[in-house]
Amino acid sequence: QVQLVQSGAEVKKPGASVKVSCKASGYTFTNYYMHWVRQAPGQGLEWMGVINLSRGSTSYAQRLQGRVTVTRDTSTRTVYLELSSLRSEDTAVYYCSYSLGAPVWWGQGTLVTVSS
Amino acid sequence: QTVVTQEPSFSVSPGGTVTLTCGLRSGSVSTSNYPSWYQQTPGQAPRTLIYNTTTRSSGVPDRFSGSILGNKAALTITGAQADDESDYYCVMYMGSVLHWVFGGGTKLTVL
Numbered sequence: 001q002v003q004l005v006q007s008g009a010e011v012k013k014p015g016a017s018v019k020v021s022c023k024a025s026g027y028t029f030t031n032y033y034m035h036w037v038r039q040a041p042g043q044g045l046e047w048m049g050v051i052n053l054s055r056g057s058t059s060y061a062q063r064l065q066g067r068v069t070v071t072r073d074t075s076t077r078t079v080y081l082e083l084s085s086l087r088s089e090d091t092a093v094y095y096c097s098y099s100l101g102a103p104v105w106w107g108q109g110t111l112v113t114v115s116s
Numbered sequence: 117q118t119v120v121t122q123e124p125s126f127s128v129s130p131g132g133t134v135t136l137t138c139g140l141r142s143g144s145v146s147t148s149n150y151p152s153w154y155q156q157t158p159g160q161a162p163r164t165l166i167y168n169t170t171t172r173s174s175g176v177p178d179r180f181s182g183s184i185l186g187n188k189a190a191l192t193i194t195g196a197q198a199d200d201e202s203d204y205y206c207v208m209y210m211g212s213v214l215h216w217v218f219g220g221g222t223k224l225t226v227l
Contacts, residue, residue: 035216037162045154045162045205047216059215095161101168102152102207102216106161 002026004096004107011113017084020110022096024077030054033099034079036070038092039109046092050099051079086114120208122219128196128226136222137188138206144187149208151189153182156203156221165204166191193224201226 007021036048049060051070069082097103128134154162164173166182206219
């Protein structure tokens with residue numbers, strides 16, 4: 001059974017960076033992909049990016065290019081999302097999701113609050 | 117500039133059947149878009165219902181089904197139950213520039 005456990009809530013100031021982790025278990029880590037998806041309060045789901053867990057190659061949403069970085073550590077079976085130059089609009093719950101193409105298995109979510 | 121379109125809201129009677137759709141601002145949806153469907157209730161992570169057009173996720177009852185209907189992807193719920201009242205999102209693969217794009221979601225009411 002795929003399990004994804006994310007790091008805890010974060011509070012950051014505008015202009016800072018945040019790094020959220022997602023530790024995976026229950027499957028062969030390097031198979032397929034891991035997506036990151038976020039949801040601002042009262043809003044819909046927004047796709048942010050994806051990493052090929054075998055090759056480490058990444059793709060990102062155009063509107064986040066330059067601010068978002070997804071990496072993975074195969075030794076600890078952990079995927080990371082880093083978002084820089086934070087703004088109030090980045091306040092959201094951030095989800096990792098393991099994929100067979102589209103997102104399928106989901107982490108529990110990490111609330112990131114950006115506030116001065 | 118919504119790329120992926122969903123009905124903002126829909127209602128269904130208990131026991132009834134409802135079909136939610138997921139379309140494109142321009143063009144037709146195909147299996148190459150790998151349309152997938154998620155159910156979400158407030159405060160919870162999304163739950164995957166259908167992925168890659170028709171594949172039901174583990175543990176999802178067979179009254180949820182996915183298909184291509186005309187030029188859109190569709191999620192059909194048969195025998196609607198009170199706890200189906202949720203937000204439903206679709207996502208589609210849009211190619212190497214846009215990558216994956218979620219629709220705006222459909223709020224389903226069961227009454």
